[in-house]
Amino acid sequence: MRIAWFRASPPDVANPLDDTAALVDALRSTHAVDVVLERDAHDFVWREARHPSNLCVYELDSTAACRFEWGYLRNYAGVVLLRNTDARDTSAAPSGVDGRLDEYMSAFQVDRLAAGVASLRVPLLASRSVVVQSAELGRSLQSRYPEARVRCAPLGVRSVVPPAREPRRNEGPLVVGTLGTERRDLVERAVERVRATGHAIDLRTDGMAADIVATSDVIVVVSWPPQDVSLAAVVAGMAAGKPVITNEMEATAEWPALDPQTWKPRGQIEGRAPIAVTVEPLDDEHSVVRALTRLASDARLREQLGRAAHAWWLANATPALAATAWHHILEEASALSPPRKPADWPRHLAADGMEMTRAVLDEHGLDTDI
Secondary structure: OEEEEEOOOOOOOOOOOOHHHHHHHHHOOOOEEEEEOHHHHHHHHHHHHHOOOOEEEEEEOOOHHHOOHHHHHHHOOOEEEEOOOOOOOHHHOHHHHOOOHHHHHHHHHHOOOOOOOHHHHHHHHHOOEEEEOOHHHHHHHHHHOOOOOEEEOOOOOOOOOOOOOOOOOOOOOEEEEEOOOOOHHHHHHHHHHHHHOOOOEEEEOOOOHHHHHHHOOEEEEOOOOHHHOOHHHHHHHHHOOOOEEEEOOHHHOOOOEEEOOOOEEOOOOOOOOOOEEEEOHHHHHHHHHHHHHHHHHOHHHHHHHHHHHHHHHHHHOOHHHHHHHHHHHHHHHHOOOOOOOOOOOOHHHHOOOOHHHHHHHHHOOOOOOO
């Protein structure tokens, strides 16, 4: 199968946070995958006309780097990998529709949903299927949009280092690595507070993600809002056999995790070894301090969390597992016809850039649809 894979940046297999780089690499053993970046997108149209792809895949999140994908996903129905539920199409603003107020307002009409998920209806209903990486999120979206096809596929994160065979002794400072910059200030304050209690602890915030994971004893990945946490960053730490501290959120709801306020398992996970420490968003700094304080002095707990995390990664989040799930998703999507647009679909969302050409042809009595 020939696949056009739209994404914001070139795949970086060496970066453990780029989980789809490993996925694309694995899929290339059986499919021809052409990566389409923003710089290539203008050429995609004529190339697609000459040599059509069997399917398009769009990695979509809330960053500005993904904005270019919206126009293509509306006109080349494919599979959307939805990174978070904050993804929205800013082209619906007046400047994006040449100041036509009726079309601007219709963009809001099509999204007359709860705040925070407004623009999700466009990729959900314009795509053959939408893929998420959390079963809980998948169930939530499918319930909210019963007419959409929501599928779930695991992350495919490569391990940058094998898990340590021996627990780290309490010698020298505990090295804490944080991935992402969203709440770096929180992690810095937490480390300072733990250090003030007499614990030897250092913080790593700069450098390549793979180096941070490999050289740290504990990985902290927290963000606000919680859904902006990079799950790839969390799983990268787990894949390396490191204890991880992250937010309690929808994506981690089914994980066996410890609550640092009580050091008891969360929810209904009795009998399963905890794989992470998750903190409540409304008490995140205090909870991170409690988690780091305990982990700084409890080598046995660090070992148990790291081993359980690595075992969970092997069973749930390797590139091979992700590729297997995606093979089924791609096969299913390629056999489906493009979805029909809803009756209330705004006119400009269906525009494909050929409107003027068709108008000129119509003036001359020609009806060839270029």
